[in-house]
Amino acid sequence: MTTQIKRSACPYDCPDTCGLLVEISEGKAVRVSGDPDHPYTRGLLCPKMLHYEQTVHSPLRLITPLKRSGAKGSGNFTPITWDDAIGEIALRWREIIGRYGAEAILPYSYAGTMGLIQRNSGHPFFHALGASRLARTICSPAKDAGWQAVMGETPPPPPESVAKSDLVILWGIDAAATSIHFLRGVQDAKRNGARIWLINTYETATASAADEVILVRPGSDGALALGMMHILVRDDLVDHGFVAQRVQGFQELKDQVLPDYSIEKVAAITGIAGEKIERLAREYGKAEAAYIRLGSGLSRYGNGAMTIRTIACLPAITGAYGREGGGCFPGTSTGPAFAMKEVTREDFMAAPTRIVNMNQLGNALNGLNDPPVMSLYVYHSNPAAVTPDQNAVIKGLLREDLFTVIHERFMTDTARHADIVLPATSSLEHSDLYRSYGTYHIQRARAVIPAVGQSKSNREVFGLLAQAMGLDDPFFRQTADDLIDHLLSIPTSLRQDIDVEALAVGRAVQLRLPETGFPYRTSSGRIEIFNPREEHPLPCYLPPHGDNDPFPFRLMTAPTPYALNASFYEQEELRRKQGGMLLQMNPLDAEEKGLENGKAVRARNDLGEVTFTLRITSKVPRGVVVAEGVWWLTYAPGSRSVNALTSQRLTDRGEGSTFYDNKVDICAMDDKK
Ligand SMILES: Nc1nc2c(c(=O)[nH]1)N[C@H]1C(S)=C(S)[C@@H](COP(=O)(O)OP(=O)(O)OC[C@H]3O[C@@H](n4cnc5c(=O)[nH]c(N)nc54)[C@H](O)[C@@H]3O)O[C@H]1N2
Numbered sequence: 001m002t003t004q005i006k007r008s009a010c011p012y013d014c015p016d017t018c019g020l021l022v023e024i025s026e027g028k029a030v031r032v033s034g035d036p037d038h039p040y041t042r043g044l045l046c047p048k049m050l051h052y053e054q055t056v057h058s059p060l061r062l063i064t065p066l067k068r069s070g071a072k073g074s075g076n077f078t079p080i081t082w083d084d085a086i087g088e089i090a091l092r093w094r095e096i097i098g099r100y101g102a103e104a105i106l107p108y109s110y111a112g113t114m115g116l117i118q119r120n121s122g123h124p125f126f127h128a129l130g131a132s133r134l135a136r137t138i139c140s141p142a143k144d145a146g147w148q149a150v151m152g153e154t155p156p157p158p159p160e161s162v163a164k165s166d167l168v169i170l171w172g173i174d175a176a177a178t179s180i181h182f183l184r185g186v187q188d189a190k191r192n193g194a195r196i197w198l199i200n201t202y203e204t205a206t207a208s209a210a211d212e213v214i215l216v217r218p219g220s221d222g223a224l225a226l227g228m229m230h231i232l233v234r235d236d237l238v239d240h241g242f243v244a245q246r247v248q249g250f251q252e253l254k255d256q257v258l259p260d261y262s263i264e265k266v267a268a269i270t271g272i273a274g275e276k277i278e279r280l281a282r283e284y285g286k287a288e289a290a291y292i293r294l295g296s297g298l299s300r301y302g303n304g305a306m307t308i309r310t311i312a313c314l315p316a317i318t319g320a321y322g323r324e325g326g327g328c329f330p331g332t333s334t335g336p337a338f339a340m341k342e343v344t345r346e347d348f349m350a351a352p353t354r355i356v357n358m359n360q361l362g363n364a365l366n367g368l369n370d371p372p373v374m375s376l377y378v379y380h381s382n383p384a385a386v387t388p389d390q391n392a393v394i395k396g397l398l399r400e401d402l403f404t405v406i407h408e409r410f411m412t413d414t415a416r417h418a419d420i421v422l423p424a425t426s427s428l429e430h431s432d433l434y435r436s437y438g439t440y441h442i443q444r445a446r447a448v449i450p451a452v453g454q455s456k457s458n459r460e461v462f463g464l465l466a467q468a469m470g471l472d473d474p475f476f477r478q479t480a481d482d483l484i485d486h487l488l489s490i491p492t493s494l495r496q497d498i499d500v501e502a503l504a505v506g507r508a509v510q511l512r513l514p515e516t517g518f519p520y521r522t523s524s525g526r527i528e529i530f531n532p533r534e535e536h537p538l539p540c541y542l543p544p545h546g547d548n549d550p551f552p553f554r555l556m557t558a559p560t561p562y563a564l565n566a567s568f569y570e571q572e573e574l575r576r577k578q579g580g581m582l583l584q585m586n587p588l589d590a591e592e593k594g595l596e597n598g599k600a601v602r603a604r605n606d607l608g609e610v611t612f613t614l615r616i617t618s619k620v621p622r623g624v625v626v627a628e629g630v631w632w633l634t635y636a637p638g639s640r641s642v643n644a645l646t647s648q649r650l651t652d653r654g655e656g657s658t659f660y661d662n663k664v665d666i667c668a669m670d671d672k673k
């Protein structure tokens, strides 16, 4: 039996975009390992991907198109042919378009695959059809908006630079779960003598890598950053030369804002001891090159953009932005590496169509929209699990008059509610082009095994749908590889002088590193602490939404190391490693509530009720409960999972999700209150 080893890339929504080596035998992937030649990830894979072959060849993979044969949501389906499936979709869509107009069709997709071709392959089709558009703001647009308010389009230096830092703050990021390769850089810095601080709302797995852990009251980090700046100014830990030349608005911040953020006040808002705030600020101010790694957690609040904006001002005051190993890292900006308009084809839209916010799918499916949403086409996303306000989403999906189609690899919570289910390829079965959002690397990956069962790639399915709907632009007949060749034929400045041969044979290649220093890419060319285009021209503390909710516990809907959003639940071993669908709670809170470790508990608020298994742990502070992972309902102890408790409220800027900005009450299962 001959085995071959081929290169591929990790397709998941993770900043690292690991290089993979896939061992193939008789057309099947039998083993997957990290590519030691990948310049950044260097062969280290996370626990989720160690057995990717078990996901690719899982007995749970969908292998034929299916048509619903029972009540909505019953999970009863009958296999049908591709011709029948595409024919039925086209027929129903023609009826809906005839009666309501094409905007009654809503596409819903996000990040099942990050490959640029497959991920975006629905855009041209839905633009040509005239369907509603989706504002894809479920992840972290408030983080981008907060960064842009201060730094404009300035790209951050590559993540490798953290190794040169002497003080690292991991701020709102569980790097041990979500950024393992970045954490390796942090450990290099630590070996070189750097001090590591972690600022989170509970002690995550990353806490063991830190010298100091600060547990902040959820949604109050903006106040902490203002308190730190208050101390930097008070103790004159300011880089006056840097501020004078490269910063706009320091004096206004100093005179008009910082006096309001005394240590006592900041301690009261954040719940952090004044002494600890002092120590953090002084260490930060005295460091030569302090590095802040910003996660997304703290941006998923009603005040998320302002929080990020406030933190992004810190390195302006100390001048850390100007020093190697210093600054603030929210992620990389590799978007301009490719002419993406050639893939998304906005030019196919005859006129701009309605935009629906993906976080408010619940409202869109149940509301009195004109036209109403009569058909939902879901691809590489699992909205019944990952979208806030699960009860509203599921209520919408149960509508008898909603025609739902899903293109998926597995019978997910969303697929269960569909009328037609189409089987999707995994990343090993289709070609794609990847660009990382945590490093400056790109990689081309070709299909390395044949499609499993009758599954087809996103690109192929949209080709079939275009044909059935009478869209005859030759674009729809191009293969993924054709489109990749086309993109690579268009030069961009980030791809200047890259190693094209290495790219062609499937190796990860570093882009040309962008200019990250002064003058900055803002309208003034300086770092804009004062930004006159913002509603609040100077940073300030805004309270999060949840502060007004009438329930006692703040709910953290955090990532787990053993899943990625609602992906990987098909692997039993990974579910087992999570230990079940747990709710973590402080021992004193549990005692006060009379709750026992390992027992079923009910979390509830105005939106819904969810059953979890209780884990009592002192890693979670009082007043906070933690639900890691986004469990499939199939494996949940009750009939709902965590997002039945999260709301459709949006962030202050960017119309983002506010997953972390919710409160709940907890009681034992037998307590009927
Ligand atoms: N293993 C794993 N990896 C993943 C994912 C996953 O689900 N699992 N998801 C992927 C995706 S889609 C994304 S967007 C990235 C996200 O990865 P990150 O950028 O790390 O963001 P999150 O992991 O969502 O949130 C990080 C942390 O924010 C903390 N947090 C919540 N509220 C606050 C607050 O008010 N203040 C502070 N200081 N901290 C707070 C949470 O407790 C959590 O530990 O990770 C990707 N990688």
Ligand SMILES: Nc1nc2c(c(=O)[nH]1)N[C@H]1C(S)=C(S)[C@@H](COP(=O)(O)OP(=O)(O)OC[C@H]3O[C@@H](n4cnc5c(=O)[nH]c(N)nc54)[C@H](O)[C@@H]3O)O[C@H]1N2
Pocket (backbone or CB within 6 Å): 013, 109, 110, 111, 112, 113, 118, 138, 139, 140, 379, 380, 381, 382, 383, 385, 386, 387, 407, 408, 409, 410, 412, 424, 425, 426, 427, 457, 458, 557, 558, 559, 564, 565, 566, 567, 629, 630, 642, 643, 646, 659
């Ligand atoms: N409670 C809570 N909710 C969250 C989060 C959280 O941390 N906590 N995180 C939020 C964040 S940051 C994000 S980004 C979203 C992510 O939400 P989603 O983008 O919906 O991510 P996944 O849950 O990974 O689901 C992706 C689905 O795509 C399928 N898929 C994979 N590859 C392909 C393909 O090539 N074609 C097709 N058609 N399908 C494919 C997979 O089988 C999987 O079921 O979730 C959000 N929801």
Ligand code: SF4
Pocket (backbone or CB within 6 Å): 010, 011, 012, 014, 015, 016, 017, 018, 041, 044, 045, 046, 047, 048, 049, 180, 564
């Ligand atoms: S999920 Fe992230 S860390 Fe894990 S293999 Fe993929 S890119 Fe690497």
Ligand SMILES: [Mo]
Pocket (backbone or CB within 6 Å): 013, 138, 139, 140
């Ligand atoms: Mo995300």
